[in-house]
Amino acid sequence: MPATTPSLFKRITPQLLILAVVIGLNFLVFPDFFDVSFRNGRLFGNLVDVFNRGAPVALLCIGMTLVIATKGIDLSVGAVMAIAGATAASLVTDGYGWGTALLGALATGALCGFWNGFLVAVLRIQPIVATLVLMVAGRGIAQLITEGTILTFNNEGLIRLGAGTFMGIPTPIVIWLALGTLATIGVRRTALGMLIESIGVNEASSRLAGINSRVLLICVYLASGLCAALAGVIVAADIKGADANNAGLWLELDAILAVVIGGNSLLGGRFSIVASLIGALIIQSVNSVILLSGMPPEFNLVIKALLILAILVIQSPRVAHLIYMLRASGPERLPERQRPSVQEPKEDAL
Amino acid sequence: MTTPQAPLLHASGISKFFPGAVALDEVELKLYPGEVHALLGENGAGKSTLIKCLTGAYRRDGGTITLDGEDIDAKSTAESQELGIGTVYQEVNLLPNLTVAENLFMGRQPTRLGLVNRRQMNTQAREALLGYGLDLDPGEPLNSFSVAVQQVVAIARAVALSGKVLILDEPTASLDRDEVDLLFGVIRQLKDSGLSIVFITHFLDQVFEISDRATVLRNGRVVGERLLADVTQHDVVTLMLGRQLEATVQDRKAGKPGALLLEINDLAKRGMIEPFSMNLHRGEVVGLAGLLGSGRTETANLLFGAVQADHGKMLIDGREARIANPRDAVAQGFAMCPEDRKTHGIVGDLSVRDNIILALQARQGWMRPIPRAKVHEIAEHYVKALDIRLASLDMPIRLLSGGNQQKALLARWLATEPDVLILDEPTRGIDVGAHAEIIALIERLRENGMALLVASSELEELVAYSTRVVVLRDRHQVRELTGDEITADNIVHAIAAEPEKGAA
Numbered sequence: 010m011p012a013t014t015p016s017l018f019k020r021i022t023p024q025l026l027i028l029a030v031v032i033g034l035n036f037l038v039f040p041d042f043f044d045v046s047f048r049n050g051r052l053f054g055n056l057v058d059v060f061n062r063g064a065p066v067a068l069l070c071i072g073m074t075l076v077i078a079t080k081g082i083d084l085s086v087g088a089v090m091a092i093a094g095a096t097a098a099s100l101v102t103d104g105y106g107w108g109t110a111l112l113g114a115l116a117t118g119a120l121c122g123f124w125n126g127f128l129v130a131v132l133r134i135q136p137i138v139a140t141l142v143l144m145v146a147g148r149g150i151a152q153l154i155t156e157g158t159i160l161t162f163n164n165e166g167l168i169r170l171g172a173g174t175f176m177g178i179p180t181p182i183v184i185w186l187a188l189g190t191l192a193t194i195g196v197r198r199t200a201l202g203m204l205i206e207s208i209g210v211n212e213a214s215s216r217l218a219g220i221n222s223r224v225l226l227i228c229v230y231l232a233s234g235l236c237a238a239l240a241g242v243i244v245a246a247d248i249k250g251a252d253a254n255n256a257g258l259w260l261e262l263d264a265i266l267a268v269v270i271g272g273n274s275l276l277g278g279r280f281s282i283v284a285s286l287i288g289a290l291i292i293q294s295v296n297s298v299i300l301l302s303g304m305p306p307e308f309n310l311v312i313k314a315l316l317i318l319a320i321l322v323i324q325s326p327r328v329a330h331l332i333y334m335l336r337a338s339g340p341e342r343l344p345e346r347q348r349p350s351v352q353e354p355k356e357d358a359l
Numbered sequence: 360m361t362t363p364q365a366p367l368l369h370a371s372g373i374s375k376f377f378p379g380a381v382a383l384d385e386v387e388l389k390l391y392p393g394e395v396h397a398l399l400g401e402n403g404a405g406k407s408t409l410i411k412c413l414t415g416a417y418r419r420d421g422g423t424i425t426l427d428g429e430d431i432d433a434k435s436t437a438e439s440q441e442l443g444i445g446t447v448y449q450e451v452n453l454l455p456n457l458t459v460a461e462n463l464f465m466g467r468q469p470t471r472l473g474l475v476n477r478r479q480m481n482t483q484a485r486e487a488l489l490g491y492g493l494d495l496d497p498g499e500p501l502n503s504f505s506v507a508v509q510q511v512v513a514i515a516r517a518v519a520l521s522g523k524v525l526i527l528d529e530p531t532a533s534l535d536r537d538e539v540d541l542l543f544g545v546i547r548q549l550k551d552s553g554l555s556i557v558f559i560t561h562f563l564d565q566v567f568e569i570s571d572r573a574t575v576l577r578n579g580r581v582v583g584e585r586l587l588a589d590v591t592q593h594d595v596v597t598l599m600l601g602r603q604l605e606a607t608v609q610d611r612k613a614g615k616p617g618a619l620l621l622e623i624n625d626l627a628k629r630g631m632i633e634p635f636s637m638n639l640h641r642g643e644v645v646g647l648a649g650l651l652g653s654g655r656t657e658t659a660n661l662l663f664g665a666v667q668a669d670h671g672k673m674l675i676d677g678r679e680a681r682i683a684n685p686r687d688a689v690a691q692g693f694a695m696c697p698e699d700r701k702t703h704g705i706v707g708d709l710s711v712r713d714n715i716i717l718a719l720q721a722r723q724g725w726m727r728p729i730p731r732a733k734v735h736e737i738a739e740h741y742v743k744a745l746d747i748r749l750a751s752l753d754m755p756i757r758l759l760s761g762g763n764q765q766k767a768l769l770a771r772w773l774a775t776e777p778d779v780l781i782l783d784e785p786t787r788g789i790d791v792g793a794h795a796e797i798i799a800l801i802e803r804l805r806e807n808g809m810a811l812l813v814a815s816s817e818l819e820e821l822v823a824y825s826t827r828v829v830v831l832r833d834r835h836q837v838r839e840l841t842g843d844e845i846t847a848d849n850i851v852h853a854i855a856a857e858p859e860k861g862a863a
Contacts, residue, residue, distance in 0.1 A: 207713070
């Protein structure tokens with residue numbers, strides 16, 4: 010496939026540039042940022058931390074990218090994380106193995122995703138409203154599972170998913186990189202990607218072309234639920250406990266932001282999972298800058314907002330147009346500006 | 360009747376271009392004071408574009424408009440309103456949750472000490488509406504009244520604001536007979552007071568009931584202006600549907616239809632189409648003729664499963680087929696190019712390549728992606744075969760002109776090698792060249808043994824390629840024409856054959 014590699018690179022160039030700038034900021038405020046060491050069979054370093062801490066949002070944004078590509082949105086992922094974490098925690102405290110706990114959590118995530126998909130695809134409720142239901146109710150469900158407490162556990166296997174390593178690399182990094190690769194191949198080496206984009210651009214046309222939009226929509230929300238469940242298990246494993254109130258809190262917004270920074274339109278259509286993943290890394294790098302700069306924590310959210318705003322302004326159509334015009338107004342002026350509207354029909358009549 | 364002095368409003372040489380299409384070509388419209396002037400034409404003829412040019416919603420690309428002898432050039436609907444041109448649309452563009460009086464006086468409420476004088480406003484509103492024969496409490500919210508009353512309020516507001524020309528864009532579309540009478544009473548009254556009224560509707564009976572004169576548009580051109588007292592409905596239908604292509608009708612190749620493919624028995628859907636029966640053979644083009652709203656598109660949608668039938672059945676090769684959705688239809692060898700290309704055909708932001716491959720890929724399922732080389736081969740093949748003009752297969756399809764979009768859609772379906780191809784208005788909004796090519800393609804596909812069902816409002820076109828024509832009126836199948844019976848005249852007769860009074 011010779012055509013895709015350069016076009017993929019072209020697609021993610023802006024995101025890579027922004028990532029480079031934010032990482033550069035990290036380096037400015039903390040010159041040791043790039044130091045990576047290998048101790049006790051594990052990679053250590055601030056750069057590794059960015060990849061590791063960014064895992065939950067990276068996982069969420071894989072599913073979120075697909076949902077947004079269909080012109081939808083999934084607000085419930087944060088709550089689904091809490092439910093899945095609670096499920097896994099309660100399964101291991103009941104004496105089941107970590108495998109069962111993981112499968113149980115994934116099954117819960119799939120169920121949540123299916124519910125969202127059902128509301129959107131079958132009942133035709135607007136995605137933002139449909140997923141809002143679970144966003145609000147989800148934390149309640151998680152609390153019911155944990156019975157109102159923070160459910161702690163000591164299951165080594167489960168903890169390894171969040172805090173362990175795989176060949177020296179922290180497990181969360183391995184998981185999101187693997188899932189990201191899998192998802193990318195899954196949508197691009199099959200026709201799934203094109204069919205999802207088609208639904209997002211024009212569902213009526215897609216249905217008339219014979220696409221089973223209902224099933225595809227359900228699948229997309231299901232995938233988002235699964236990603237959220239995995240993220241929930243990792244977060245729970247990391248703190249060795251399930252916190253129904255705070256696990257994944259507001260992370261749905263970070264995931265949406267990652268997708269947007271990845272250059273994917275909220276109006277659906279063409280998408281790139283890779284670009285969203287870079288978006289997630291950008292967000293985590295911004296968090297890292299704030300942390301490393303030693304700024305008082307009260308400033309964190311405001312500074313994060315400002316940095317994100319700057320990124321979005323740079324990507325906005327107005328600014329893109331401005332940059333285009335600045336380039337175009339170089340040595341050559343645009344030649345074809347004389348009679349724009351009259352020319353077009355003539356071209357066609359040839 | 361009125362043939363006096365200079366026209367109140369005179370639009371001449373009005374042209375409007377859209378990318379890839381000429382929407383209006385030197386159109387002339389004369390409105391005399393105190394007349395109701397009907398603007399007629401099938402969908403896409405340019406009626407609404409002309410109205411938008413008159414009201415300033417669009418900037419015209421050529422031509423002049425004079426009002427009371429003075430050149431005007433409104434840049435917005437607000438400006439044209441001030442000049443004296445008011446418009447009332449089918450969907451009342453008032454604020455349904457405000458009161459009748461507030462709607463009437465929005466933006467010019469009578470005030471006292473800087474505050475709205477509600478009592479005075481209500482009194483004035485009541486008086487104003489009494490003038491239109493409406494006695495109602497103007498303090499009630501607008502949406503507590505019927506659509507007809509809302510229309511009258513909209514008219515009252517437009518007349519109060521503008522007061523020279525009133526444009527009514529399909530005002531009766533959702534009214535019942537009594538409400539239409541109420542509205543017509545108001546229109547007559549305004550006409551007597553010297554207003555010029557432009558009346559747009561699809562109901563010919565109403566045109567003849569209320570209008571003095573009509574201008575008929577087709578494909579962006581004026582094809583005639585008639586005093587309605589001098590002509591019959593039949594003449595007007597003929598004008599609307601057009602005749603000048605008649606010379607191109609080639610003698611139909613005697614090729615007899617092949618094996619029976621499709622039997623339709625009393626297929627129906629309440630409120631859309633009455634029971635409909637028809638057979639379709641291989642190597643046959645069946646034309647669906649009828650005016651707008653006669654059930655052409657509904658029939659096409661029903662066969663393709665875009666709408667589910669609630670009555671009747673369909674047999675394919677003698678076996679009963681259940682078609683519950685377009686996916687079933689595609690699996691059974693059906694294909695359809697819908698009437699509204701933009702909203703139901705193309706997937707605008709995807710590439711031309713993806714658009715061409717879409718139906719075939721959807722039928723294969725997502726698990727079996729069509730290999731890149733094969734996709735390229737198919738796309739290239741149809742671009743060449745159908746002469747689709749594009750800069751690159753990777754460009755978004757929405758950037759193509761209408762004709763090329765339509766060809767790409769045809770390519771999408773031909774790639775699935777369908778048995779039955781349904782085309783709904785295949786040539787609407789398409790330039791002349793592509794038009795001829797699509798007609799030639801229909802002919803070729805038929806010779807290759809495909810069964811085609813073509814719905815079209817272009818009679819000459821239907822006559823040119825159909826081996827049979829089914830005529831629809833008011834959602835009923837009224838006539839089937841075969842062989843030498845297929846002439847534009849016969850179709851017009853079948854369409855216009857005395858409609859029952861009041862059925863509109």
